[in-house]
Each structure stands twice: as C-alpha cells, then as structure tokens.
Amino acid sequence: MKAVDGFSGAIGNTPLIRLSKLSAHVGRDIFGKAEHLNPGGSVKDRAALGIIEDFERRGLLKADGIVVEGTAGNTGIGLTLVGNARGYRTIIVMPDDQAPEKYELLRTFGADLRVVEAAPFTNDANYYHAARRIAESIPGAVWANQFENTVNRDTHERTTGPEIVAQMDGKLDAFVAAAGTGGTLAGTGRALKAHDPKIQVVLCDPYGSALYNYVKHGKLEAEGDSNAEGIGIKRLTANFTGAPVDDAVRVDDRTMVEMAHWLLRETGLFVGGSAALNVAGAARYAATLPAGSRVVTVLCDGGDRYRSRIYNAAWLKENDVVPQAKDLSFL
Numbered sequence: 001m002k003a004v005d006g007f008s009g010a011i012g013n014t015p016l017i018r019l020s021k022l023s024a025h026v027g028r029d030i031f032g033k034a035e036h037l038n039p040g041g042s043v044k045d046r047a048a049l050g051i052i053e054d055f056e057r058r059g060l061l062k063a064d065g066i067v068v069e070g071t072a073g074n075t076g077i078g079l080t081l082v083g084n085a086r087g088y089r090t091i092i093v094m095p096d097d098q099a100p101e102k103y104e105l106l107r108t109f110g111a112d113l114r115v116v117e118a119a120p121f122t123n124d125a126n127y128y129h130a131a132r133r134i135a136e137s138i139p140g141a142v143w144a145n146q147f148e149n150t151v152n153r154d155t156h157e158r159t160t161g162p163e164i165v166a167q168m169d170g171k172l173d174a175f176v177a178a179a180g181t182g183g184t185l186a187g188t189g190r191a192l193k194a195h196d197p198k199i200q201v202v203l204c205d206p207y208g209s210a211l212y213n214y215v216k217h218g219k220l221e222a223e224g225d226s227n228a229e230g231i232g233i234k235r236l237t238a239n240f241t242g243a244p245v246d247d248a249v250r251v252d253d254r255t256m257v258e259m260a261h262w263l264l265r266e267t268g269l270f271v272g273g274s275a276a277l278n279v280a281g282a283a284r285y286a287a288t289l290p291a292g293s294r295v296v297t298v299l300c301d302g303g304d305r306y307r308s309r310i311y312n313a314a315w316l317k318e319n320d321v322v323p324q325a326k327d328l329s330f331l
Contacts, residue, residue: 007085010039011049012159016167016296019279021266025328028286031172032279032299033164036271040078042301043160044146047183048078050155051144052086060142063087069144070094070131072180072230073102074301079144080111091141093131095119098229101305121235148238152183153190160184161191164296173293174200176249176282178231178274179211182240184298193244203248204281204297206256210234215248226253227309227319230300231274249281254321256280257310258330260303261323270303273310283331 004010015034023029035043055061067079068091076092083090092111094103095118106113114134119125128147135143146152164172175192179185189201205212207224209232214220222234233240260276263269271279275298282297289295309315316322 007039008049008082011045012038013163014038016164017269017299019263019267022279022283022328025331026283026286027291028289029292029294030279030282030286031168031294031296032269032275033160033296034299036275036299036302038078040074040081041305042074042078043184043298044074044301045078045082046155046159047146047152047181048075048082048144050151050158051146051149052079052082052088054151055142056086061088062140064089066091066138066141067144068093068131068135068138068141069146070127070129071146073098073106073305074230075144075146075181076106076111076113077102077109080106080109084110091131091134091138093127093134095127099306099309101308105305146183146239147181150183150238152181153187153239156184156187157190158187161188161195164188165192165195168294168296170195171294172199172296173289174202174282174285174295175297176202176204176278176285176295177298178204178206178228178278178281178300179240179243180231180233180274182233182237182243184300185245186239186243188298189244200246200285201244202281202285203245204278204285205248205250206232206277207250207252208232211240212248212250215245224252226256227321228253228256228273228277229306231277247285249285251277251280251284253319255330257316257321258323258325260310262325262328262330264303269299271299272301272303272306275299275301276310280331283328287331
C-alpha cells in the first residue's frame with residue numbers, strides 16, 4: 001500500500017469483505033463494501049469530498065469559505081472533516097430526531113451545528129429548507145445540497161462502482177443498497193451496469209419510505225414507519241431519478257436490528273442500522289438467485305454512532321425490537 005495525501009486522500013478504496021458465515025447460510029457469496037472504514041466513518045465521505053472539490057473547481061468556494069448542509073448526520077460529518085482539512089467552516093443543520101452521538105461528533109469536530117425540530121419535507125421548517133435559507137443568507141457560502149446535487153451520484157459512479165468491479169474481478173450478479181439521497185445506489189449502479197448490463201441493481205428500502213413502491217409499482221406511496229436513520233425517502237431526488245434500479249426489497253426494523261446484533265456477535269463487524277438493513281436485504285435477494293451467485297452491498301457506517309439506539313437495551317425495549325434470534329432464522 002502507498003501513502004496517501006492527507007484526509008481527502010484516505011477517502012475511498014475501502015475493503016470488500018466476504019461475509020463468510022452469511023454466505024454459507026444463504027448458499028451465495030455476499031460481500032460488504034466497508035465504507036465504515038473511510039476516515040470520516042461513513043460512505044458519505046465520498047460525496048462530501050466530491051461536492052467540495054466541485055465547488056473548488058468552479059471557483060465557488062474560497063479560502064475560509066463556508067459550507068452549509070442539511071443532513072441526518074453522516075454527510076455533515078464528512079463535509080466538516082474535509083472542510084477542516086481544506087480550511088473551510090461548516091454550518092450543519094440536522095433534525096432533532098437523530099442519534100445523539102452524531103450531534104456530539106459534529107460539535108467535537110468544530111461544526112456550527114443547528115438542530116431544528118423534525119418536520120416533513122413539505123413543511124418549510126424541514127432541515128433541508130432551513131439549510132438552503134442559511135446558505136442563501138451568507139455571502140460566499142455554498143449549499144452542498146446532497147439530495148439534488150448530482151455530483152453526489154457522479155462521485156460514486158467514478159469511484160465506488162469501479163472499485164467494486166476491480167475487487168470482484170468483474171464478476172458479480174447483483175448490487176443491493178438502500179437510498180437516502182440516492183447517490184450511492186444510482187452512481188454505483190450506473191458504473192456496474194456500464195461494466196455488465198446483466199448485473200442487477202436492487203433497492204433495499206425501510207418501511208416509511210416511498211421508494212420501494214415506486215420501483216415495484218411506479219407510485220410514490222409510503223407504508224409503515226421505521227427508525228432507520230439516513231435512508232428512506234418519500235420523494236424522487238435528482239440523484240435517484242433515472243437510477244438503473246431493476247428491483248426492490250423491503251426490510252423491517254426488527255430484521256435490521258437482529259442483523260446488526262448478529263453481525264457484531266458472529267462476524268465482529270460493528271455497523272449501523274442502514275448497513276445491517278443492507279446486509280439483510282442482500283441476503284434475502286441473494287436467496288432468489290441461482291446458487292453460487294455473488295452479491296455486493298454497502299456497510300454504510302459504523303455502530304458507534306448508534307450505541308444509544310440499536311445497541312442500547314432501553315431503546316430496544318421501548319421500540320419493541322429487542323433482538324431474540326440466536327441464528328439467522330429472522331431472514
């Protein structure tokens with residue numbers, strides 16, 4: 001391995017981990033792209049770097065500039081750390097219903113954190129709209145706008161997808177991942193389809209999101225609810241629009257939590273809820289494919305940001321998702 005240049009140079013080129021026990025159970029090879037090992041701790045480091053570099057190329061971000069973003073947490077963390085490394089300040093707007101560890105990290109990293117009451121996207125008080133207004137009110141500030149800024153998607157098409165192709169020696173049958181902004185799924189999917197159009201790109205959606213029904217039935221209709229953070233959405237973003245998605249699976253919160261605890265107990269992987277949901281969805285979809293098929297998913301972030309939630313006994317009990325399975329029967 002060669003040395004890299006600074007924080008930004010350490011983003012990407014993450015390991016691809018074969019989940020051996022899960023693969024043996026399903027009879028198909030399942031791999032997790034270890035995005036939780038990025039230096040900022042999540043897959044969102046890639047979009048953060050791509051967006052900031054695009055602003056720099058276009059001359060929109062000057063020395064001591066300000067980057068503003070509305071986020072569930074991880075993109076804000078990535079933007080703050082890349083900004084620290086490059087001399088920018090960050091103003092991060094978050095809804096008040098996220099895991100407290102994310103707020104603590106952002107304050108520790110030096111972000112100007114603005115927490116607003118959680119509200120639907122259609123409400124002008126939503127964190128997304130609040131971030132836009134803040135950016136518009138500060139001369140010279142830029143709004144990252146990760147949902148509609150397709151640099152997000154393009155970054156994954158340029159980096160994540162080709163990395164997976166190389167790590168799999170070009171041989172995979174499906175890519176399964178959740179969507180929040182849609183950047184990871186759409187960008188990676190585009191790169192994989194360019195390599196081999198037969199690769200299936202599959203959305204893994206939590207309840208409460210409308211994307212599952214959109215992919216399956218062409219209608220943006222949400223059903224149920226979920227405590228999953230940073231994934232699931234009720235609208236079409238610019239990043240998701242036109243994504244080459246072939247199919248969709250849906251995973252409930254109990255399965256997500258069971259998988260998170262199984263991965264920790266049986267594989268040593270300490271991941272967040274979205275990563276666990278992805279792995280469960282990948283396993284379920286893999287089971288529909290011929291024996292020996294190869295499926296890749298994304299380990300979005302680590303579990304340390306969710307210790308007070310999906311790894312906390314009181315929270316699990318309150319939300320009626322205390323893990324009970326000793327094996328993979330929950331799949």
